[in-house]
Amino acid sequence: MRVSATQTRTTDRLILEPIGLEHADDVWTIHQDPVIAEWYGGAWLKQDASAFCERCAWAWVHDGACKWIAYERHSGELVGRGGLSRLPPDSDQMRSIAALVADPAWAKDRLELGWALLSAFRGRGLATEIGQEGLRFAVEVLGADRVISFTERHNRASRGVMERLEMRLRGEIRTVGLIEGDHSTIHTDAPFAVYATE
């Protein structure tokens, strides 16, 4: 298997490229954005960005899906990143989400959707546009029935994207992340809201 042309997508306003090692500098730039850094464990080092790109490159080949990097279609400007990935099969996080979703087909596919936009590109529906393409890719390319998305309970901007995508709140899990009012510590039992497509 290899990365295929169908894995690069074009939407109304964006070009979405499967993240690979060639995107390490742009991924690093995305993770210097203060709001993104706040939700993803601090500003990434170059080596964090490279390791993430390496994992994505592997997953695009072996899982048939992973995150895209997003560029504005007309200007070519870096916008952010997002899209699907498959949750690791044997993790507490996966078990907790599977119990909430209660769908063996989802437990087989393990597809999760996410997004992060540079500040200049927020407030225009671009994360929702990435999410819509992720859902289309899940159904049309991967043949999946259901996709989930999850975020810290108090990440209202991310929950807003899930709601605009008409995903439904399924409940909460506790996993590694942030607690409202204390973003200086990563907690092992932070409350996360879990949404799923119908």
Ligand SMILES: CC(C)(COP(=O)(O)OP(=O)(O)OC[C@H]1O[C@@H](n2cnc3c(N)ncnc32)[C@H](O)[C@@H]1OP(=O)(O)O)[C@@H](O)C(=O)NCCC(=O)NCCS
């Ligand atoms: C989460 C995040 C991607 C959401 O970005 P966003 O810009 O709020 O979401 P969208 O791009 O879908 O834009 C929606 C906003 O644009 C508005 N909008 C304008 N044109 C729109 C359109 N064509 N379609 C949809 N919304 C549109 C919506 O009304 C909404 O505005 P509001 O927040 O005032 O209600 C962003 O806050 C972010 O990068 N956060 C840091 C990283 C992060 O937390 N990621 C999630 C980790 S789980």
